[in-house]
Amino acid sequence: MDFSLSPDIQDLQQRTRRFIADVVIPFENDPRQTGHGPNESLRAELVAAGRAAGLLTPHASVEHGGLGLSHVAKAAVFEASGYSPLGPVAMNIHAPDEGNIHLMEVVASPSQKERWLRPLVEGRTRSCFAMTEPAPGAGSDPSMLQTVAIQDGDDYLISGTKWFITGAEGASFAIIMARMEDGSATMFLCDMDRPGIVLERLMESLDSCFAGGHGVLRFENVRVPATDVLGEIGKGFRYAQIRLAPARLTHCMRWLGQAQRAHDVALAYASERQAFGKSLGEHEGVGFMLADNEMDLHSARLTILHTAWVLDQGGRGNIESSMTKVICSEAIWRVVDRCVQILGGRGVTAETIVMRIFKDVRAFRIYDGPSEVHRWSIANKIVGARKKMLDAERP
Structure with missing residues (x-):
């Protein structure tokens, strides 16, 4: 490597x-x-x-x-x-435009790329990705998808409710995941000004770094022509995997930058602030937190690079991206939490950027799959691989 x-x-x-x-x-x-x-x-x-x-x-x-x-x-x-x-x-x-750009470059038709992708790449529009639903709908388990698409002549009528839809307010178009009558899933491209699309509300959230916030969307018999199907009918879950592994990784990259910023702020403060006759950084308790930060940042960066290398070699990177998502989200959280502690009162106020970063990165342990779901998925894969190996060795 x-x-x-x-x-x-x-x-x-x-x-x-x-x-x-x-x-x-x-x-x-x-x-x-x-x-x-x-x-x-x-x-x-x-x-x-x-x-x-x-x-x-x-x-x-x-x-x-x-x-x-x-x-x-x-x-x-x-x-x-x-x-x-x-x-x-x-x-x-x-996010979500970065992941949507990647997905559309792989899956969208030439006409769809001209209509939706090119303005997105040029920064003239924004998009959203509408998959997550309130209970009993799809969350970490996409198979629970409740939003439906029913064929009506050459069109499809989409009905359902989505929430936690990042960037929904102000988005020009959405990629909507809906369940077909046969139980499969399909992705649809849809302009957000179509009749039947209702932005019910924006959800209050810890983070404030995403343009358009996080919205609750309702689709009421939204008519989408068959020409606006993204890719092929029934392959929505497969296309979601095209998007998810790289998108998980780029989340890690961006939030690692925020963690590095928080560390740099805390390091500068610990080097300058005097207490009990010396700088804070010279006190073992603070110095050890700074050292732990350096180790967490280093391990997160290496994990990201390894998964990036796997993807560059043409690998699917599914298990690697799951491991990276857990390792990085938890390491980044530890780094920023230590920075708040080092900064003391300054760390829990807007006197520095660290409080804002702290609020932003907490959600990262949930976005793109909670740590627990990724651990469950990794465990299933390694146990399944072990079972397959033992079955192959049996006479």
Whole structure:
């Protein structure tokens, strides 16, 4: 395995770091940053800055205006962007658009790419991914899907309720997962201004880094033509896997950047703040927390790079991405939690960015599959592989 970066990618990483430091971080106290993420005016200004810097949507294919980054290259650039909660928005590599771009580049038809993908890559639109549902619908178990699509001539009528739909407010279109009459699942592309789509409310949440917040959507016999089926009928769950493994990984990359930022703030404070005759960092209790941070950041970064390498080699990376999601979400949480402790009173106030990062990263242990579900999935796979091996050895 070779995780070295080409000179071009090293240059892109450095350009990203300078852009985040010089252009994006000054926006962090902008009043247009709301509890449901940056509003559309702030998002547009950030995207314009990313475009002017030549850093917009670098993960997209060259054909659609991106740089066609490998997964290892994305690890370097996405972490650098995540140093500010607004960085991924400015570079158009935030969730859910980043994952939707990847999925559509693989699955969408040429006409669908021109209609929906190209404006998304250019930062002119946003999207959402509508799969999660309230109980008894689909959550961690997608097979519980309740939203239905019923064929009506050359169209489909979609009905159901979705929630925790990131970016729903202000999205131009949605990718909707719905159950077919035969029990299979299909993905549909749908403009959000179609009759029958109702944004019931935005959900209050700990995090505030996603443009458009997290919404509750209701679909009331939404008519979608067959031409807007994404990929093939009945292959929705298969396409979800195309999206999920890379999307889990890019979440890890971006939030690792936030953890690094929190650590840097805490380290600077511990180096400067004096107590009991010396700097905080010279006290063993604080020094050990800083050391543990360094180890967690290092192990998370290596885990990300390994899974990125697996994907770059053409591997599916399903079990690797599950392991990385658990390792990184829990390591990043430990890092940021220690930073709050090191900062003391400053850590639980808006005197530094750390409180905001703390609120953002707590949700990461739930998003894209809770740690418990990933552990259950990993266990099933390794136990199943062991059983298969023993069965093969029996005469």
